[in-house]
Amino acid sequence: APPLSPGTAGATAAAAADAAQDGVEACFFALRAVANWVPDTESRVLPAAFRLLTTSIDPSWRPALRAGIAAISAYNTWLHGHTADLLEPVVGLLVTQLETAASRLRARDEAALASRGGGSQPSRASRDHRRLPSGPSAAAKALKAVCSSCRLELARLRALDLRDRLVDAGVSLRDELEVLEGLGHVVCAHDDFDALCAGFERLVAPPALSLANLSGVGGGGHHHHHNGGGELGGGNGGAGVVLNGDYSSSGGSPSGGGGPSSAPRTTTPTAKAVVAELERLTSIVRCTTPPKHHLDENPGRRHPVLALVERLWPVFEAIAETHGDAPHLIERLCRCYKHAMRSCRHFFEPMLTSMITHLVRHFARSPLSSYVYASSICITEFGRDPSKEQILFDMFNSLSSTVFTLFQSLDDFRHRPDVAEEYFYLASRFLDYCPDTLVHSPLLASVLRCGRVGLALEHREAQRGVLHCFERTVVVAQDAANNAQAAAQAADANNQSSLVASGGGAIGASGSAEKDARRAQALRSLLVDGPNGQAFGRDIAEGVVRALTGDLPAYALDEGHGSLVGVLWRLRLFCPSDLPIWCHAALANVPERFASNDIKQDLLVSIAHEPPRKDAFCDALLVFSARCRDLAKVLR
Numbered sequence: 297a298p299p300l301s302p303g304t305a306g307a308t309a310a311a312a313a314d315a316a317q318d319g320v321e322a323c324f325f326a327l328r329a330v331a332n333w334v335p336d337t338e339s340r341v342l343p344a345a346f347r348l349l350t351t352s353i354d355p356s357w358r359p360a361l362r363a364g365i366a367a368i369s370a371y372n373t374w375l376h377g378h379t380a381d382l383l384e385p386v387v388g389l390l391v392t393q394l395e396t397a398a399s400r401l402r403a404r405d406e407a408a409l410a411s412r413g414g415g416s417q418p419s420r421a422s423r424d425h426r427r428l429p430s431g432p433s434a435a436a437k438a439l440k441a442v443c444s445s446c447r448l449e450l451a452r453l454r455a456l457d458l459r460d461r462l463v464d465a466g467v468s469l470r471d472e473l474e475v476l477e478g479l480g481h482v483v484c485a486h487d488d489f490d491a492l493c494a495g496f497e498r499l500v501a502p503p504a505l506s507l508a509n510l511s512g513v514g515g516g517g518h519h520h521h522h523n524g525g526g527e528l529g530g531g532n533g534g535a536g537v538v539l540n541g542d543y544s545s546s547g548g549s550p551s552g553g554g555g556p557s558s559a560p561r562t563t564t565p566t567a568k569a570v571v572a573e574l575e576r577l578t579s580i581v582r583c584t585t586p587p588k589h590h591l592d593e594n595p596g597r598r599h600p601v602l603a604l605v606e607r608l609w610p611v612f613e614a615i616a617e618t619h620g621d622a623p624h625l626i627e628r629l630c631r632c633y634k635h636a637m638r639s640c641r642h643f644f645e646p647m648l649t650s651m652i653t654h655l656v657r658h659f660a661r662s663p664l665s666s667y668v669y670a671s672s673i674c675i676t677e678f679g680r681d682p683s684k685e686q687i688l689f690d691m692f693n694s695l696s697s698t699v700f701t702l703f704q705s706l707d708d709f710r711h712r713p714d715v716a717e718e719y720f721y722l723a724s725r726f727l728d729y730c731p732d733t734l735v736h737s738p739l740l741a742s743v744l745r746c747g748r749v750g751l752a753l754e755h756r757e758a759q760r761g762v763l764h765c766f767e768r769t770v771v772v773a774q775d776a777a778n779n780a781q782a783a784a785q786a787a788d789a790n791n792q793s794s795l796v797a798s799g800g801g802a803i804g805a806s807g808s809a810e811k812d813a814r815r816a817q818a819l820r821s822l823l824v825d826g827p828n829g830q831a832f833g834r835d836i837a838e839g840v841v842r843a844l845t846g847d848l849p850a851y852a853l854d855e856g857h858g859s860l861v862g863v864l865w866r867l868r869l870f871c872p873s874d875l876p877i878w879c880h881a882a883l884a885n886v887p888e889r890f891a892s893n894d895i896k897q898d899l900l901v902s903i904a905h906e907p908p909r910k911d912a913f914c915d916a917l918l919v920f921s922a923r924c925r926d927l928a929k930v931l932r
Contacts, residue, residue: 299496317357322365324349324484331370336377343378347487350385353395365393365434372441377450387442387450391458393435394475395465403468436467436474443478447485455482456498469572473579480583489590489597496584496600502609504578510570511614532906567625570615574628582635591643591922599643605636606647613654620662634673639675648678652687658695663702668718672725673693679729689733690724695719696739699746706752713755720747720761724768731772734810735818744769744822744832751839756851764858766836770866773819776812783809833867837875838882840864845890846928853921854914861917876904895923 317519327345334342349364368375368386375382439458443450462475476499483495581601596711605612619625633651637644645652647865652674661666671691678684699719703709709716723743726734734740747762787809823833840860844848854861867875883896902916 316361317354317624319702320348320353320357320360321363324360324367328367328370331367334371334374336374338374339807342371342374343382346375346382346386346901350382350389360432361393366437368438369434369441372438372445375442376445376449379446382455383442383449385447387439387453387455387458387836390435390439390442391461394433394439394462394467394471397433397435398462398465398467398473398721399747401468432470432474433468436471440474441480443475447481450482451485451495455479456495459499468523468574473575476576476579477583480580484584484586489586489594492586493600493603495881496580496604499580499584500577500604503573503580504604504611506573507570507577507608507615508611510573511611511618512610513614538563561658567619567622570619571625571628572631574615574625578628578632578635580634581639585639586642599640601636602643604648605644609647609650616654616658623664623666626662626664630670633670637673637677642681644677648674648684649687652691656691659695660698663698663712663715665712665714665718668695668715668722670828672718672722675722675725675729679726685730685733688726688730689737692722692734693737693739695722696743700742703746703749705748709750709753709758710755713753713758715754716750717755717758717761720750720758720765724761724765727765727768729770732815735772735815738827740769741822741827741832744836748832748835748839751843753847754849759849760852760855760858763852763860763863766863767858767866769819770823770833770863770870773816773823774866774870776816776819780809780816781815820871824874831874831878833871833874834878834881836863836887837867837878841879841882842886844917845886845924846921847886847890850921854918860921861914865902865910865913868903868913871909872906876900879903890928891920892927895920895927 324345325340345364345367348369349361353360353364355361368390375386432907438717444457456479459472459475459479462472468477479499480496482498483492486492486495513699516889541792581604584601586600613631615629633655637651654670655667655674659671674691675688679688696719699715702712703716720743725736737853741764747765750762753759753762821827823836824831826832826834840850841862843860844853850860852859864875864879867878880900883891883900886896899916899920902920905912
């Protein structure tokens, strides 16, 4: 055969390379597809595949590398059993990919700068918020997964140095946040509590210092972080200094030898820069949950996240004061609060009063839904504690006063639908966690009255919040009535000797039954009897029926966490004799153009059917709503 020309030979080699690349990509794609069925003990195919990925794939084969990195995420738990020979090469590959991506972004920025005719380099804040593909890169997600599954091994390998290396490379904010979350898992893997705290402080020091400067509490000006470090928690350097320091009183880096390490960062007092630093801080805090035994074995120890919040509290206050009119920034601030409370759990108690005061005060000043959501986290974490019921009720009462001032009419609801949504979810959570103080207060009637107005709001999420509040109110009433009835039947079945034998347990059971009975009676008085003749159950049923006919908005017909059908079904169980009467009265006021007499009669028969069956009841309401909509189309 004649020899190939240089052009033909080159084309043939390129085709062979493309075929090899496609084959490698397909292999890793197939491995990822079967990951759920591959045991962690597999020792033939996966080790060879990971060695191929980390040593033999040409860096220009980007599709094959992407498929391989996705396989790392899928097999991160398998990797935990093969860390001796594969962990360092895998982590090295992922870090290299992140650095390469950062280099490409930097080249793009430089090209854009050149096209504009020169000028200054883009700031850190602008790089953080430049247009990027949605979500973090596959390499960042894979590195986070590896940090989570191999946290103990990475803690021994000085993994915290990765943050400094990647920040120096200029990775995007989204990728940096993923890496910080992963390193939070690594920090918590440490057996020594002091080393754990030192590692945590090393991670949080850069964003904490930047926030202090940006807020004006830290004295302002530029600051630089000293390079250095050593192993996680090792040495007598800056980690120990920061651990005992105060972020709000220093405008520069912690003093001392090897302090927290990061790239030099120059910040400007802008909302975007504050948001970026809050996101960094939140990514670390949300994954820093020390093992419970660290704190239980020594009650004198403070949770590291609690210590951080206490030191940064003047900074948080200053941010809320300065940027109270920036909803996006306040949402990030309250998200940081949320993850701090969830990380600390009951250890957050020393800051609870300050947090509640902060949220209530700033919500009255700037009524943003983020403050209401953060308040609901307070209820989630402390609502089961009887000693906190009163302070949580005072918080809810203060928030309600602001909400009722805001929502004087339906137009007010239209201006702030997100606040309405979060407020009624907050009320629902209060009923779930600590209902008694609210059930026995006139405030619940005001909440239901406000919700009855908001039911007419044309906003899907806000209507679901209102309906969820209605549904949880009736559920609490129904559960209390059922528990009280069961306790009464059990008491009737016991004779005097069994009561004496049960001793204190019978007394406790009797007290619980009495509590349920009082709760059920209070809610029956509110929903069925009604204060001043206003039965809120009737008002709720009327509003739901009007929504089913199309007279009011009907976004959530039959969904979880609040729906029109769900509210009526709960009322059917709690007050079976009253709901048919309420629905009959409500349908009598519905014009013929919304529902004909035949459609109304069919619904009333289904509602009153005994015994009630949920499927048949819900189907009847859905059919009724569909027939009303069909009639409206015909008349239109």
